Amino acid sequence: MDTDVRNEIKADHRPDVSLGRRSPLAKTRIVVADRNVITRVGLRSILERNAGMAVVAEATTYDAVLDAVDEHGPDVLIIDLDLGDDTTRGLKLCEEVTDRYPATKILVLAQKLSEMIVVEALRRGVTGYLCKDDVKADELGKGVRSVQDGETVLGKGVGSMVARGLGSTRGQAEHLTDRELEVIRAVAAGLSNKQIAQQAYISESTVKFHLQNASRKLNAHRRAEIVHRANAAGLL
Amino acid sequence: MDTDVRNEIKADHRPDVSLGRRSPLAKTRIVVADRNVITRVGLRSILERNAGMAVVAEATTYDAVLDAVDEHGPDVLIIDLDLGDDTTRGLKLCEEVTDRYPATKILVLAQKLSEMIVVEALRRGVTGYLCKDDVKADELGKGVRSVQDGETVLGKGVGSMVARGLGSTRGQAEHLTDRELEVIRAVAAGLSNKQIAQQAYISESTVKFHLQNASRKLNAHRRAEIVHRANAAGLL
DNA sequence: TGACCACCTAGCCAAATGGCTAGGTGCAGG
DNA sequence: CCTGCACCTAGCCATTTGGCTAGGTGGTCA
Structure with a gap:
């Protein structure tokens, strides 16, 4: 059947x-x-x-x-x-x-x-x-x-x-790119922008760039809030 | 027996x-x-x-x-x-x-x-x-x-x-006080020390004081890390 | 009574962050 | 071919932070 x-x-x-x-x-x-x-x-x-x-x-x-x-x-x-x-x-x-x-x-x-x-x-x-x-x-x-x-x-x-x-979030919740997630995870681990830059082989400016974008996407304004929201969204 | x-x-x-x-x-x-x-x-x-x-x-x-x-x-x-x-x-x-x-x-x-x-x-x-x-x-x-x-x-x-x-953590994991938790939650929400101080009717110095203590207890050094660890510990 | 603890405050200084503008590359799809 | 996107970089400047020392109060418990 x-x-x-x-x-x-x-x-x-x-x-x-x-x-x-x-x-x-x-x-x-x-x-x-x-x-x-x-x-x-x-x-x-x-x-x-x-x-x-x-x-x-x-x-x-x-x-x-x-x-x-x-x-x-x-x-x-x-x-x-x-x-x-x-x-x-x-x-x-x-x-x-x-x-x-x-x-x-x-x-x-x-x-x-x-x-x-x-x-x-x-x-x-x-x-x-x-x-x-x-x-x-x-x-x-x-x-x-x-x-x-x-x-x-x-x-x-x-x-x-x-x-x-x-x-x-009319439109749609923009999703984070791989790099952004990587940076956020490092932030959650307590690393400074400089440390993250070294770890990822990019410049400190780039780290800040990714964080700025992530901030916008997650509607956060401080790195602690970024971590919190990413966590709440099940991204970490 | x-x-x-x-x-x-x-x-x-x-x-x-x-x-x-x-x-x-x-x-x-x-x-x-x-x-x-x-x-x-x-x-x-x-x-x-x-x-x-x-x-x-x-x-x-x-x-x-x-x-x-x-x-x-x-x-x-x-x-x-x-x-x-x-x-x-x-x-x-x-x-x-x-x-x-x-x-x-x-x-x-x-x-x-x-x-x-x-x-x-x-x-x-x-x-x-x-x-x-x-x-x-x-x-x-x-x-x-x-x-x-x-x-x-x-x-x-x-x-x-x-x-x-x-x-x-030999000895034992010190647990956070009510005030510390309150402050951490505010940090997770993206508030600055100044904003947290106003919200809790305490001075900015006190906010920093609580965060310093929380940092030590959670073995974190940055507020983003504090939020992350508190989250991982199921405290938020 | 003294010790301990949670809580509160002040000030200092170097470092980190946030917010911004203004660029660059390479790759994929219409 | 042009557009969009992910990614990357630089610099500026005000604000925030981290880390520190050095105090204070009131409550609890031995």
């Missing part, structure tokens, strides 16, 4: 979901992506026992998520965007999934709330955003159902974050 | 564990403390299904942990020290449990690794420290068993952290 028709490039005809609305007979089919085994087991247990859904695959890497979605064409992808060390890849992944598998809804289950990540995720078609520590057991099932029905589900505190985020 | 003799104040007679060494017949009895329901369910599932242990209680607050340990006298307490907003209370809790219930071993299951927390926890009698994201399913059961047998279990990266931590 939940196979067939899957062939060619990345063809996707969703087997169970036939007419937009799910049938009361078919179980909601879910792919869980999280690098934490405890979370994966917990999610499976809650969703299958309490909510009567089916977790058809688990993934722990960005690549595995794509494979799983491609293979199973789930109704909902529950994902912690922080799989590898690069959260940006998680965002790209969302874009790719909503683009190539529009029938699969995405519910982000984040460890911590980052305004930038929330805003960027929603911009990329994510329709649900919950925070692991805040979510109650029954909210999970309800959230998945809502997301599956096309509703947008935002957990505690996420909503206001979105309002502020979309308001302040 | 390491049971009985417990009476009065918080009397507790351990039901299953009779003679220090667990019998192969008795299931290991566990209390799980974590504010995240997904993690609690996941832990229960892994420990009960895969490792043949029994989770006799779950707790989500510091007080509830004490109650649960008092009521059930478990073999092992698995806890995420970050229960409320004050991680220090988690450390105090460890001290209290090891003090009042020496037969109950503590296994910390942390979300993120903080050198300060690790060192302080071990100093307070914690015998296991694992990181949620790194732990494999089978390591959990093994870890619990080891801890129960009195062995010290340190997860990936924790060991080296302990070495560095105990080496550098």
